[in-house]
Structures are given as structure tokens and as C-alpha cells.
Amino acid sequence: MAHPALGGPRPAPRHRLHPGGDILNHRPFISTRADEPHSKIWFETSPRHLAGRGDPRHITQALRAAGWSNHSDPDYPHVILASPDQRYAMALEPETESYSKWWRISCTSDNENWYAQFGGNTPVEILAGFTDALLSPAPDTTPDVWPILTERGWTHVRDEHGNEIAEHPDGIMHLRRRNSLSSSWDASWTAAALLPNGLGGQETVWEAYLGDAPHLVAAFATALVDPAPVLRAEFDVPHTSLVTQEPHGRQGDELAKEHTSRLARARATAVRQRRTALATQPVTSTTPAAPVAAGRRR
Numbered sequence: 513m514a515h516p517a518l519g520g521p522r523p524a525p526r527h528r529l530h531p532g533g534d535i536l537n538h539r540p541f542i543s544t545r546a547d548e549p550h551s552k553i554w555f556e557t558s559p560r561h562l563a564g565r566g567d568p569r570h571i572t573q574a575l576r577a578a579g580w581s582n583h584s585d586p587d588y589p590h591v592i593l594a595s596p597d598q599r600y601a602m603a604l605e606p607e608t609e610s611y612s613k614w615w616r617i618s619c620t621s622d623n624e625n626w627y628a629q630f631g632g633n634t635p636v637e638i639l640a641g642f643t644d645a646l647l648s649p650a651p652d653t654t655p656d657v658w659p660i661l662t663e664r665g666w667t668h669v670r671d672e673h674g675n676e677i678a679e680h681p682d683g684i685m686h687l688r689r690r691n692s693l694s695s696s697w698d699a700s701w702t703a704a705a706l707l708p709n710g711l712g713g714q715e716t717v718w719e720a721y722l723g724d725a726p727h728l729v730a731a732f733a734t735a736l737v738d739p740a741p742v743l744r745a746e747f748d749v750p751h752t753s754l755v756t757q758e759p760h761g762r763q764g765d766e767l768a769k770e771h772t773s774r775l776a777r778a779r780a781t782a783v784r785q786r787r788t789a790l791a792t793q794p795v796t797s798t799t800p801a802a803p804v805a806a807g808r809r810r
Contacts, residue, residue, distance in 0.1 A: 550764040555757035556741035557749060561685045561705055562717065563742045564749040566636040568604055570771075571615075571643050575602065577775040578647050578782035596782075599624075600646050606632065610750065611716040615639065617646075619725070624650075626723030633705075633718035633750050637742050641735025645728050647781045655730040661687060664737040684717070684754075687733060700724045703736070707751070717750055743767065 546569075557563040568591075575593050576582065580602075583592040591604040603616045610632035617628045630639055658668050661678040666687075668678045674691030688702045701722035706714040722729050743762065749755050762770070 554743040570636040577778040631718035645731035
């Protein structure tokens with residue numbers, strides 16, 4: 513879903529409104545893409561995997577709401593965020609080519625070690641399946657990714673080497689798992705939207721390297737196959753001939769409320785996880801140990 517992140521109608525230049533209602537007077541008014549939700553008509557766009565990137569604040573503001581810290585250089589066009597426990601890090605660095613890896617997410621810990629990358633045209637609603645899952649602990653059991661896809665009509669094939677691929681009915685979108693014994697830093701799961709270029713090759717609409725964290729891949733796949741349309745401006749998609757855009761549905765103010773609710777859910781999830789972590793931490797008693805009983809006198 514494309515969302516505005518700034519709620520309410522566009523205010524006067526010197527008084528801009530934050531979604532929470534606070535007045536921000538610390539920066540001059542400059543018309544940017546961040547102001548567009550209330551000056552454009554949004555179209556329900558399907559299929560979502562070909563709808564284009566959407567608003568990156570769908571990702572970044574949700575992580576910030578969950579307590580991720582901002583380590584960005586204000587003089588460089590990028591966003592660098594880290595989880596409260598410093599376990600996860602995310603970088604968004606837009607490049608000239610939309611097929612380049614704009615998003616990079618990594619984890620280095622005692623029991624997790626993976627690295628993921630996502631191209632510029634990766635729809636944020638699909639990427640959010642991956643990043644939202646970072647806010648909750650991994651499940652105790654490893655999920656089976658393939659049924660998530662096949663139940664939505666995707667085909668699934670496993671070759672004699674153990675490599676697996678699932679394909680969307682349109683033949684454009686694929687999810688692969690490479691049977692590899694290499695390090696988990698070498699991405700074993702990949703997703704790609706590929707178009708024939710008419711010259712015997714393929715054009716990359718977007719591509720993602722998902723690392724080797726099956727529960728995150730499962731969350732990504734769930735968002736990938738969600739049939740709900742996403743909101744985009746008219747023609748603000750990589751290939752207009754491949755999508756359907758309907759000029760009805762939710763618009764600016766309603767989208768602002770939905771985004772505010774999304775941020776509230778992210779905060780609530782983070783609070784629950786902190787409380788759970790505190791409740792499960794071993795308690796170190798500060799009470800002096802009881803003295804050892806003296807032996808029986810003879």
C-alpha cells in the first residue's frame with residue numbers, strides 16, 4: 513500500500529503536521545515526493561509484484577516506531593537503521609538503476625548469520641513481510657515456504673540436485689532455493705521478476721537475495737502472494753502494460769490513518785517483545801547467600 517506518512521491536508525508552509533499531530537517548525541517547507549499523497553489520486557494496482565517500489569517510509573517509519581535507531585549521515589542520501597539490540601542492520605541507498613540493490617539487511621549473532629538485498633523496484637508491501645518479521649522472534653519450528661505459494665496457484669519444481677523453484681502463473685515472478693552447502697552469507701533463496709527482452713535474454717524488473725532465514729522467507733512469500741492490490745499513482749509503475757490500475761478505493765486521509773495504525777502496531781510489537789525479554793531473563797539475586805550450617809559439635 514502506498515501511504516502518505518504525513519497525515520491530514522497539506523498545511524500552510526510554516527506549520528507542517530506530523531502523523532501524531534505535533535507541529536514541526538524546524539525545517540523550511542519544500543515541496544517533495546513526501547507531500548504527494550494529498551495531491552494525487554491513488555489507484556488500486558494489481559498484481560502487487562509488478563506495482564513498483566511504493567513509499568519507502570512503509571518500511572523505515574515502521575522500524576523506527578519499533579525502536580530502531582537512525583545512524584544515517586544527514587549529508588548523504590541514504591538511511592541506515594539498527595535494531596535496539598544491534599542484532600539487525602538495514603541500509604537504504606537509492607541508485608540510478610532501479611534494478612540495483614537499494615535495500616540491504618543483515619544479521620550477525622550467535623545463532624543467526626545472514627545477509628539480504630532487494631532491488632529498487634521491490635514493492636515495499638512485499639519487502640515489509642520480511643522486515644516486519646524482524647520485530648518478532650523466530651518460530652520454534654522451520655516453516656515450509658512452498659505451500660504458501662502453491663496454494664495460490666504457483667508451480668513448484670525440485671530438480672535432481674535438490675534445487676527448487678516456484679513460478680507465478682504469469683511466468684514473470686519466481687522464487688528459488690539453491691541447494692548449497694556454502695556459508696549462510698551466500699544467499700540460498702532468491703526472488704525475481706523477469707521479463708523477456710525480445711533478444712533471447714531477460715530484463716530484470718526487480719530481484720531479491722533473501723539469505724538463509726526460512727521464517728523470514730516465509731513471511732516474504734506470504735506478502736508476495738497476497739492478492740490485495742496496492743496503492744500507486746497512475747502510471748507510477750515500472751511497466752504499465754503489466755498491471756491493472758483502478759481509480760477508486762482509499763485516498764489521502766484514509767491512507768494516513770492506516771499508516772498511523774501501522775506504526776502503532778509496530779510500537780506495540782516492540783513493547784511486547786521487550787516485556788517478554790525482561791520476563792524471561794534470569795533473575796540475579798542481590799540477597800547475600802545463607803551461611804553454611806556449622807557442623808555438629810562432638
